[in-house]
Amino acid sequence: MHKDFHYSSIFADLISVYIQSRREAGFMFDNPAYWLFRFDQFCKARQIDKIEITKELYDSWSAKQLSESKTTQSNRLQALRCFCIHLNAIGIPSYIPTQLPRPEKTVPYLMSDEDIREFFKQVDLYESAAPVKAFERLATEYKVLFRLIYCCGLRNNEACALRLTDVNTDSGTLTIIHSKGNKDRIIYLSDDVCQLCTEYKQWLKKELSDTYGWFFPGKYPDKCIPKTSVDRKFNEFWNSTQTSRKCDKKPTVHCLRHAFVIKRINLWMESDTSLRMMMPYLSNYLGHKGPMESYYYYHLVQDAFNTVRRKDTITSRVIPEVQHEE
Incomplete structure (x- = not known):
């Protein structure tokens, strides 16, 4: 399910063809499509009537907005830069900048076990106050969706786009189709998560006579639940926790996937399981390019340092304790 925009400037057809070609190559391309839509509207408002992206046009579009972060500006300009490269490749002269603003790091x-418990407590307490049948149904869907994201390390969009046929409770597997990098993969479910999915499937069949094949149908069942709705609900549940009042950084839905990786690696380290052997499996499970991409999720984790200290039997012999003389 891609987000489609209506382009209407002189670049409309070129942008549409470009986006279609990138998606056919296996890229989701929703974020660049949005920024090119904004550029399209920018050109239309200024009545640009020549199919050419000059340095002047690029510079006027690239100016940083007052409320815009460096990361947002970088994403916006990266989308246009790639489009400019495409235009040059098909013979349309366009300015290509050599440098872009660096995104903020x-x-x-990092959600702790206590954070996770508090979050799901709020999820389970949630009941829709709106007298709309669809919202009552979604209250139940959220309970399953967020658990699936956390227990299986899914990306938000992967969970939202699941179809009923992708969830095989007989074999205990999820099939992820055309995910990031156009990768497909199979995810094996633990027994309790498989049971949860089985019961949910039965409930959904009774709740909706026609789900249009979605495992998590949205307000209108002919479409899956939107990623933006899941983001918004996550914020609502998190803001209801006690922890949210004490932390200075707000987590996102992706932090549940992050927490899954941290928990899995910690358990392996505690049980003396070889990470060198297991990380390739975890990498495939997550849909990563390789183990190093998965290790990224483990940086700055305090639990890692605590575990390493407990397992370290060499340092004390190599670096002896300093004896202070009186």
Whole structure:
């Protein structure tokens, strides 16, 4: 399910063809599609009538907005830069900048076990106050969706786009189709998560006579639940926890996937399981390019240092304790 935009400037057809080609190559391309839509509207408002992206046009579009972060500006300009490269490749002269603003480095919030417990307590307490049948149904869907993201390390969009046929409770597997990098993969469910999915499937069949094949149908069942709705609900549940009042950084839905990786690696380290042997399996499970991409999730984790200290039997022999003389 891609987000489609209506382009209407002189670049409309070129942008549409470009986005379609990138998606056919296996990229989701929703974020660049949005920024090119904004550029399209920018050109339309200024009545640009020549199919050429000059340095002047690029510079006027690239100016940093007052409320815009460096990361957002970088993403916006990266989308246009790639489009400019495409235009040059098909014979349309366009300015290509050599440098872009550097995005800000952000350290994600690392959810602890207590954070996870508090979060799911709020999820389970939630009941829709709106007298709309669809919202009552979604209250139940959120309970399953967030658990699936956390227990299986899914990306938000992967969970939202699941179809009923992708969830095989007989074999205890999820099939992820055309995910990031156009990768497909099979995820094996633990017994309790498989049971949860089985009961949920039975409930959904009674709740909706026609789900249009979605495992998590949205307000209108012919479409899956939107990623943006899940983001918004996550914030609502998190803001209801006690922990949210004490932390200075706000987590996102992706932090549940992050927490899954941290928990899995910690358990392996505690049980003396070889990470060198297991990380390739975890990498495939997560849909990563390789183990190093998975290790990224483990940086700055205090539990890692505590575990390493407990397992370290060499340092004390190599670096002896300093004896202070009186």
